[in-house]
Amino acid sequence: MENFETSAIRTQTERSQFDEHSTPLYLTSSFIFQDAEDMRASFAEEKDKNLYSRFSNPNITEFTDKIVKMEGAEAGYAFATGMAAIYSTFATLLDAGDHIVSCQSVFGSTHTLFTKYFPKWNIETSYFKAEDAENVEQYIKPNTKILYLETPTNPAIEILDLEFFGQIAKKHNLIFIVDNCFATPYLQQPIKYGADVVVHSATKLIDGQGRVLGGVAVGKADLIREIYLFARNTGPAMSPFNAWVLSKSLETLAIRVEKHCENALKVAEFLENHPNVELVKYPFLKSHPSYEIAKKQMKLGGNIVAFEIKGGIEGGRNFLDKIKLCSLSANLGDTRTIVTHPASTTHSKLTDEERNEVGITAGLVRCSVGLENVEDVIADLKQALD
Numbered sequence: 001m002e003n004f005e006t007s008a009i010r011t012q013t014e015r016s017q018f019d020e021h022s023t024p025l026y027l028t029s030s031f032i033f034q035d036a037e038d039m040r041a042s043f044a045e046e047k048d049k050n051l052y053s054r055f056s057n058p059n060i061t062e063f064t065d066k067i068v069k070m071e072g073a074e075a076g077y078a079f080a081t082g083m084a085a086i087y088s089t090f091a092t093l094l095d096a097g098d099h100i101v102s103c104q105s106v107f108g109s110t111h112t113l114f115t116k117y118f119p120k121w122n123i124e125t126s127y128f129k130a131e132d133a134e135n136v137e138q139y140i141k142p143n144t145k146i147l148y149l150e151t152p153t154n155p156a157i158e159i160l161d162l163e164f165f166g167q168i169a170k171k172h173n174l175i176f177i178v179d180n181c182f183a184t185p186y187l188q189q190p191i192k193y194g195a196d197v198v199v200h201s202a203t204k205l206i207d208g209q210g211r212v213l214g215g216v217a218v219g220k221a222d223l224i225r226e227i228y229l230f231a232r233n234t235g236p237a238m239s240p241f242n243a244w245v246l247s248k249s250l251e252t253l254a255i256r257v258e259k260h261c262e263n264a265l266k267v268a269e270f271l272e273n274h275p276n277v278e279l280v281k282y283p284f285l286k287s288h289p290s291y292e293i294a295k296k297q298m299k300l301g302g303n304i305v306a307f308e309i310k311g312g313i314e315g316g317r318n319f320l321d322k323i324k325l326c327s328l329s330a331n332l333g334d335t336r337t338i339v340t341h342p343a344s345t346t347h348s349k350l351t352d353e354e355r356n357e358v359g360i361t362a363g364l365v366r367c368s369v370g371l372e373n374v375e376d377v378i379a380d381l382k383q384a385l386d
Contacts, residue, residue: 004186007069008250013058025244026058055232059243066250067206068218070185071198076218077228078243082181082201083109084236085215089197090118090146092230093175093223098145100125101136103160105153105359107179108347130158130359131289136165140172147172150179151188151297155342155366156359157281157306159290162297166194175223181205181333186257187299196220197227204333205303207249208256212242256335256371260303263377264369268305270378276315276385278308278363304332305367309385312362316341319365322384325376332368337377340366 002010012023031050033039042049050056064076079085090113094100102114104127114125126139130153140147147169151160162178169176177197178190184205190198200206202214215238217227231237238246261284268282280287283294284301294301309315319341320328326337330345342360355361369377 002069004070005254008066008253011062011066011069013062023059023062023244023247026240028057028240029053053240054235054237057240057243059240059247060238063202063214063238063243063247063250064216064218066247067185067200067216070189070250071180071218072189072191073198073218073224074221075224075228076216077224077231078202078238079215079217079231079236080238080242081213081236082199082203082215085199085201085217086110086179087113088231088234088236089177089199089217089227091234092227093197094118094121094123094145096122097143098123099141099143100146100148101139101144101174102127102147103133103149103151103153103158104129104357105156105158106148106150107154110179111358130156130160133160133164136168137172140168140174144172145175146177147174148177148179150182152182152283152294152302152304153359154182155304155306155340155364157283157288157304158359159283159288159294159298161290161293162188162190162193162195166190169196170194182302182304183298184253184257186254187261187302188297191219193297197223202246203331205257205260206253206333207246208253208333208335209249210329210331210334210336212245214238214242214246257303258300259371260333260369261300263371263374264303264305265301266374267367267369267377267381268301268307271305271307271381274382274385276310278310280308281306303369305369307365307367308361309363309365313341313343315363316365317344319384320344323380324383325372325380326367332366334368335371337370337372337380338368339381340368342366 041047064078068076128136176195178195180198181201197219199217271277272280282305326339329338
């Protein structure tokens, strides 16, 4: 097997008659067939051939093949967005009456699927808290089908033990699905620990420059086959242009993520010593409650730092108003450092109780540390906190 960086750079589509060095952009909605038999055999899947870009396309295949290799998966399918990947995966694998067990701290749109939309189809979700992970089996019912988690979680930066949950899923014959967006396949590979399907929002660190949307699901071939058939018929396919951009991004993923993590650790260490900061959560800080688990399953700590500012919601708003260099944005995983105050923005419609339930306290700030000179980032955070 090739090393990670080599696969990211050298996994390419077959060269055309022009012998290009870099993969060209295949902006076509459809593909042609030589004769009736070629067309019949292609649609019967007796031939591995592109039929229509909603099904497959050379650029999308190249991007997907790279993620499959990086994650150690058997197969994959790429989507227009990360949420399209998550929704399609669940919609494919669940039936009415099924039950999901999920960690409580999940991305807001995933939470909305679990609480607003899936109940319409008689699909229920039970949440467990990260600090109560060892008791997860008490939430498993006879109709439980999926065990789902993020690690690190968004935005509370909790770490869940992939090995432990892989064993639980196997014991109870559950489909184990992991959102690996915050870590990327460079920092951890959940399939090593028993995950059946791994999903990503490629919009984040995989793109890394805040340009395009994308999502991907990779995992066991039989499950991905079903996800592919669902997506083929419902239409959430990634565009060839976005796939081309994202495949180029993967060529630099390793070197970018290394620097993101180096900067993030320095930012976390600075924040931990600032008098106006109550608490800092970063996986590779020894003060993180799951530091040992993070060290076991992650190569580095990622680029997201969560910290609690003194002064609650007003303290958080005041901090955002004073920021000069860092961006105020809802995205993350960008070259540019981004700060978000969930309580007054992304999660402002929740009650205090609901926010606390998912680990979002009044003064919590999520910082997606970028690739600027880290001294400049720290100087901006310092003046805003001071």
